[in-house]
Amino acid sequence: MPKIDVLADYGDQCGECPIWDSVRQELYWTDITGPRLLKWSLSRRTSEIVAEGFEVAGFALREQGGFALTNSRGFWLWDGAGKPELIAEAADGKLCALNDCIADPEGRLFSGSCFYDSGREDYPSGYLFRADLDGSVHIVAEGLRLSNGLGFSPDETTLYLTDSADRTIYAFDYRRSDGTIRKRRVFVKVSPEEGIPDGLTVDAAGFLWSVQWFGGCLVRYDPDGIVERRIQIPASQTTSMAFGGPELTDIFVTSASVPDALPLAPPGYCSGAVYTGGKLFHLNLGLQGGEEYRARIGLAP
Secondary structure (H helix, E strand, O other), X not given: OOOOEEEEEOOOOOEEEEEEEOOOOEEEEEEOOOOEEEEEEOOOOEEEEEEEOOOOOEEEEEOOOOEEXXXXXXXXXXXXXXXXXXXXXXXXXXXXXXXXXXXXXXXXXXXXXXXXXXXXXXXXXXXXXXXXXXOOEEEEEEEEOEEEEEEEOOOOOEEEEEEOOOOEEEEEEEOOOXXXXXXXXXXXXXXXXXXXXXXXXXXXXXXEEEEEEOOOXXXXXXXXXXXXXEEEOOOOEEEEEEEEOOOOOEEEEEEOOOOOOHHHOOOOOOHXXXXXXXXXXXXXXXXXXXXXXXXXXXXXX
């Protein structure tokens, strides 16, 4: 078992979306329901709250500085100092009630909507949206229940998307030139006996890492969707992960303290009998990740 350290303990209600800034050598992450944005610095070995009072479900660093943000109200831009600017709350007549997001190699931003409601069966279907560099937003996929982690293959030909409520990680053919996706297919179907797939990243070798809520673990899949390894984390509600550090071999894992979505839990799971989470964890396996792309929304194509 690898050594697992705790880098920060803010009791995050729903810690999510860790992003490594390779320029500043800092890690950002969000507490969605906190709501707050946080940061850990490698040089100072300290963490701090960057902003509070604004919901951030997902974000990407922007090439021109600041952040591209997603939340239950839409797509936003934030310079890191003033007030966030809403750029789209709907697209093609559909609300952008968004969860996780990712920037693509050209700086567009993909994010999926989340209408999952454990208390009803007729909640609306969700969509995957793409925000282009000019700020326009388009639907690129539909039929999602609880859109979550996204990632790109190192050769930039495949986009991966997690639907947590379906316990499925999908793969799409992706075209960098215009951001189109097609040929949706099942990459992994997670057993009901396991936790549900949540955050996602892809390492430099093209292996996909999925973080399991309720499962308290990181699962590494080879490019064919076969489990290569599973690493347990001392919190049952692990949410997402990122590679970072000087060599991109450090792994940062977020977690959530507030129990949620219990109907999706595996048989026998009891939140009162486990430590759910709220801490930021760290480990290093000597495996190298990939650097996340930066959003370029607002810059000329």
